[in-house]
Amino acid sequence: MLIIPCPHCGPRPENEFRYSGEAHVVRPADPETLDDAALAELLYMRSNPKGRHAERWRHIHGCGWFFNCIRDTVTDRIERTYPAGTAP
Amino acid sequence: MADPRRVHPLASHAATVTPSDAVCVAALPPATRLSLRTADAAAAGAALGFTLGTPICRAEAAGPRAALKLGPDEWLLLAPDGEAAALMGVAVAGSLVDVSHRSTAIEISGPFAVEALAAFVALDLDAAAFPVGMCSRTVFGKAEIVLWRTAAEVFRIEVWRSFAPYVWECLDESCREYW
Numbered sequence: 001m002l003i004i005p006c007p008h009c010g011p012r013p014e015n016e017f018r019y020s021g022e023a024h025v026v027r028p029a030d031p032e033t034l035d036d037a038a039l040a041e042l043l044y045m046r047s048n049p050k051g052r053h054a055e056r057w058r059h060i061h062g063c064g065w066f067f068n069c070i071r072d073t074v075t076d077r078i079e080r081t082y083p084a085g086t087a088p
Numbered sequence: 089m090a091d092p093r094r095v096h097p098l099a100s101h102a103a104t105v106t107p108s109d110a111v112c113v114a115a116l117p118p119a120t121r122l123s124l125r126t127a128d129a130a131a132a133g134a135a136l137g138f139t140l141g142t143p144i145c146r147a148e149a150a151g152p153r154a155a156l157k158l159g160p161d162e163w164l165l166l167a168p169d170g171e172a173a174a175l176m177g178v179a180v181a182g183s184l185v186d187v188s189h190r191s192t193a194i195e196i197s198g199p200f201a202v203e204a205l206a207a208f209v210a211l212d213l214d215a216a217a218f219p220v221g222m223c224s225r226t227v228f229g230k231a232e233i234v235l236w237r238t239a240a241e242v243f244r245i246e247v248w249r250s251f252a253p254y255v256w257e258c259l260d261e262s263c264r265e266y267w
């Protein structure tokens with residue numbers, strides 16, 4: 001089992017967490033002005049890198065809070081985690 | 089005043105308790121449970137009569153009352169049965185919800201309590217990693233629980249009432265090894 005360090009609770013078993021997609025996807029201030037192609041790009045397209053990836057996780061069966069995580073998608077090694085709303 | 093029609097979620101299970109020096113499981117009586125979310129812990133604690141100053145994942149017990157800090161701004165407040173109405177009348181900046189009847193409590197105690205829990209809980213329950221006074225939401229088998237180490241060999245499990253028979257029967261199996 002992976003041990004994931006929650007920025008609030010410390011190291012915890014992975015079954016307390018839920019994955020929540022790529023981090024730092026900037027939501028537009030005025031989504032009503034986007035055309036269909038731009039909206040589809042925003043909603044469905046992700047960087048999907050092979051290697052270092054900034055992603056969101058939620059400690060759903062713990063403190064309940066979302067946070068960010070740098071994980072290597074090849075090795076599954078977690079480089080570090082940091083609170084939501086802070087820079088990587 | 090307790091409603092006489094009220095049935096303890098583990099009423100039919102509690103009778104199956106096996107007395108043991110190794111590990112013992114007990115259904116605890118009904119309690120008052122409040123879920124508190126607030127950014128001003130000092131003011132809310134003073135108004136409600138709880139100490140909310142502990143770090144995250146730590147519980148502060150004072151007599152029959154206890155405050156379990158489950159998140160950066162979240163507490164589970166425990167008090168004797170029947171105190172919910174009075175506590176819910178207190179004005180608090182934040183959200184205060186009476187969840188007394190949502191959960192029930194199971195106590196597991198004895199020198200093999202950690203071993204019996206570890207069959208279903210992935211947390212490190214070593215005394216260094218999960219000391220007395222520590223509490224946390226976590227996963228027990230397929231059920232979400234709140235686990236609180238109240239003494240070196242005593243844990244309190246808070247579990248949603250519909251999951252309580254499941255948790256009870258799981259513990260019944262893992263404890264069997266030590267009976």
Ligand SMILES: [Zn+2]
Nearest residue numbers: 006009059063
């Ligand atoms: Zn957490």
